[in-house]
Amino acid sequence: GERFSVTLRREFDLANVEPGARTLLRLPLPLEDHALRNLKIRTIAPPDIDVDFTIEPGRLDARLAAAPRRAITLGVLVSFTAHPTMSGAPAAPLAASEIELYTRPSEGLIKVSPRIRALAAELAGAEPDPWKVVPRFCHFMLDELTVGVLHYDELDTSNPTDWALETGWLDCQLGSALLIALCRARDIPARMASGYLLYSANPTQHYWTEIWSDARGWVPFDTMCLDLSVRGRDTSWRDYFFGCLDYRMKTQCLPRLFNQNPGMPFPPAWHMLTRADGDGIEIGFYANDSGALVYRDRVSVRRGGGVTTRE
DSSP: OEEEEEEEEEEEEOTTSOTTOEEEEEEEOOOOBTTEEEEEEEEEOOTTSOEEEEEETTEEEEEEEOOSSSEEEEEEEEEEEEOSSOOSOOSSOOOHHHHHHTTOSEETTEEOOHHHHHHHHHHHTTOOOHHHHHHHHHHHHHHHOEEOOOOGGGSOTTOHHHHHHHHTEEOHHHHHHHHHHHHHHTTOOEEEEEEEEOOTTOOOEEEEEEEEETTTEEEEEOTHHHHHTTTTTSHHHHTTTBSOOOSEEEEEETTTBOOOOTTSOOOSSEEEEEEEETTEEEEEEEETTTOOEEEEEEEEEEESOOOOOOO
């Protein structure tokens, strides 16, 4: 494994918060698992504001009395040892409750519709082995669909996975939802994970899929193969992320572990802007109608070194 340190600073717009009102804000934190170990955390806050930090799996909660200012920036510096693939046999099989949870037909963007069930059955055929079926789902997506920027206001929210099939268009989040829906249609436990790519030049947010194997536990699959392989035509990249990942900082494992920000509700229509920012990137979320900031992240990644204290 490699040692990484990641700095994330999140600027919150408090214009609509009454001065002195008790406020809950949130930042993402890495989840420790086979691929991320030896986590150390240091919090960052303005010296003139009293902030009560609470560390939970995948998130840092910050409770404070809002100061009479328009915005506040909180941050976290984390270090950990990352491994490029999740390996090792599971300690125990999935419990019946977990099998039920990760085969549910409806969860957020994941919708197992009649069309999804029919497609999954067609692709699986008579093959009984899930680990021969899953590559068929992935190869269908490689050959038939295109990865690009997605405008979520165009989605049919009642059935987003069908929308992806109809338009042939998806991003990492919707692509992960589609792969999970195909798996669940065949009673294969699957779930969505998200976090940050640990590329120093572009440590952006990303989504991928984890699929259960009795022999290997939760095995990762990433629809980034669609983009890297030029829709499957470059054979060296076609199956590159089937069963392994590069270095990642996972912060969510849905639906149980999530870090949505309760203190900064999103407007009905919003957009995200990403740009280079010094030695990292800036990711900002803005209201469509007014252009008002919801919150803005600045993320930078460095190999080696790390945090020596946990606060």
